[in-house]
Amino acid sequence: MAKKKNWYSEGLRFQCQGSGKCCVSRGEYGFVYLDLNDRKRFAKFLKISLKEFTNQYCVFADGYYHLKTNVDQDECLFLKDNKCSVYEARPTQCRTWPFWPEVLTAKAWKKEVADFCPGIGKGKLYSEKEIESLAEEQMQSEAFMDKQP
Numbered sequence: 435m436a437k438k439k440n441w442y443s444e445g446l447r448f449q450c451q452g453s454g455k456c457c458v459s460r461g462e463y464g465f466v467y468l469d470l471n472d473r474k475r476f477a478k479f480l481k482i483s484l485k486e487f488t489n490q491y492c493v494f495a496d497g498y499y500h501l502k503t504n505v506d507q508d509e510c511l512f513l514k515d516n517k518c519s520v521y522e523a524r525p526t527q528c529r530t531w532p533f534w535p536e537v538l539t540a541k542a543w544k545k546e547v548a549d550f551c552p553g554i555g556k557g558k559l560y561s562e563k564e565i566e567s568l569a570e571e572q573m574q575s576e577a578f579m580d581k582q583p
């Protein structure tokens with residue numbers, strides 16, 4: 435029997451429009467989660483030790499590390515003039531957005547994701563393979579986070 439086609443088998447378009455919406459808290463105290471590799475990448479980029487980076491920029495809560503927010507505005511500390519100031523070293527969840535496994539359903543994509551993110555349906559066409567590779571990377575990062583001390 436032929437394999438049923440994925441709803442995104444023709445690919446999905448996404449191009450960041452620089453809205454900064456995914457860099458602003460939607461009410462949660464911390465919203466940019468970091469696995470150990472994310473923290474190491476950041477430390478290297480900022481030329482400080484892992485320990486320094488963790489102490490200075492992270493909060494550990496409910497078993498997970500996340501980036502501190504700008505207290506007044508609930509924005510990621512690294513959002514400057516609506517742009518990511520650490521683009522090269524941005525964490526996995528920022529690199530894999532919007533191809534997160536939990537929103538990769540036709541329903542969520544057309545409604546929640548499209549309503550939230552102005553980049554949906556614009557610009558670059560991501561192939562099914564590229565989408566799955568990014569979703570897999572995000573899944574691995576989440577699984578890695580679950581195991582870290």
Ligand code: SF4
Nearest residue numbers: 457510512513518528
């Ligand atoms: S690290 Fe960069 S892309 Fe990620 S939330 Fe912060 S400002 Fe946005």
